[in-house]
Amino acid sequence: MADIEAVRAFWESNPLWAGESAHEVGEAAYFDEHRHVVLADCFGGEFDLRTMPPPRPGGQRASILDLGCGVGFWSAEFAMRGLQGIVAADLTQRALEITRERLRVLDVQAQLRQENAEQLSFADASFDHVNCQGVVHHTPDTDRAVAEIARVLKPGGTACLSVYHRNVLLRLWPALRWAGWLLAKLGARLEGRGRDDIFLQRDVDHIVRLYDGAANPIGKCYSREQFVAMLRPHFEVEQTYLHYFPARALPFRLPRALHRWLDRHLGFMIYANVRKPCAA
Numbered sequence: 083m084a085d086i087e088a089v090r091a092f093w094e095s096n097p098l099w100a101g102e103s104a105h106e107v108g109e110a111a112y113f114d115e116h117r118h119v120v121l122a123d124c125f126g127g128e129f130d131l132r133t134m135p136p137p138r139p140g141g142q143r144a145s146i147l148d149l150g151c152g153v154g155f156w157s158a159e160f161a162m163r164g165l166q167g168i169v170a171a172d173l174t175q176r177a178l179e180i181t182r183e184r185l186r187v188l189d190v191q192a193q194l195r196q197e198n199a200e201q202l203s204f205a206d207a208s209f210d211h212v213n214c215q216g217v218v219h220h221t222p223d224t225d226r227a228v229a230e231i232a233r234v235l236k237p238g239g240t241a242c243l244s245v246y247h248r249n250v251l252l253r254l255w256p257a258l259r260w261a262g263w264l265l266a267k268l269g270a271r272l273e274g275r276g277r278d279d280i281f282l283q284r285d286v287d288h289i290v291r292l293y294d295g296a297a298n299p300i301g302k303c304y305s306r307e308q309f310v311a312m313l314r315p316h317f318e319v320e321q322t323y324l325h326y327f328p329a330r331a332l333p334f335r336l337p338r339a340l341h342r343w344l345d346r347h348l349g350f351m352i353y354a355n356v357r358k359p360c361a362a
């Protein structure tokens with residue numbers, strides 16, 4: 083298994099959406115395009131409000147950690163919906179620079195911190211909510227990162243986490259490789275980051291790692307049972323749900339209703355809304 087420095091080096095030079103975007107990373111058009119692609123492909127057309135931090139009793143302001151903020155999508159979405167008290171944290175300086183720029187372009191606020199999810203510098207019980215989307219499956223010690231999220235949450239605090247989902251298509255991939263070959267022949271591909279032949283790969287774990295780029299050192303995927311089992315020692319798991327069907331990789335346009343159905347039922351990301359138990 084690669085170490086955290088290899089993970090940092092990869093994401094420093096390959097921030098999310100770089101290599102696939104038609105625009106310069108960090109310019110306004112890049113943020114617009116990224117948001118459009120996230121909403122279309124990662125949510126089947128519509129942002130899922132279940133991923134939002136729940137309202138606090140009496141309208142109190144929540145302290146929110148956006149852990150592994152990447153290029154700032156989540157911090158920006160929260161801030162644009164009026165949430166304050168957001169700390170956007172990432173392993174890499176590059177992610178923080180891009181997030182700072184995104185927040186500036188949108189004229190919204192968050193604090194920025196360089197942090198390793200496996201060893202957070204925050205005190206115990208610092209946050210009301212932790213948002214951690216598509217991050218813990220890229221770090222060497224995923225269990226430790228999950229334990230750190232629990233540690234920095236207040237008792238009764240909430241988190242929303244997501245990881246790659248070992249969905250039925252990935253489970254059946256050895257028998258479906260002919261379909262991948264056919265799609266590739268018809269022009270299915272993911273642009274940039276050395277992923278052109280992703281549909282021709284045989285090994286599912288390799289496909290999952292390759293999804294973020296040929297040089298990506300770590301990418302893991304989980305069944306629903308594995309994900310819940312990883313969260314249960316620390317949290318009450320309130321709900322899980324699926325999203326993400328990367329229709330942009332296909333050589334034809336998916337009808338909207340079908341894309342939405344695939345997103346909800348065959349999503350390649352699994353989300354969990356969890357709560358840290360209140361102290362006895």
Ligand SMILES: C[S@@+](CC[C@H](N)C(=O)[O-])C[C@H]1O[C@@H](n2cnc3c(N)ncnc32)[C@H](O)[C@@H]1O
Nearest residue numbers: 093150151152172173198199215216217220221
């Ligand atoms: C796939 S991107 C997801 C970004 C963002 N959460 C989103 O959904 O748009 C993964 C991000 O996690 C960060 N990351 C990976 N391992 C990390 C760790 N141990 N601590 C903090 N951030 C980490 C990477 O630097 C990268 O920005």
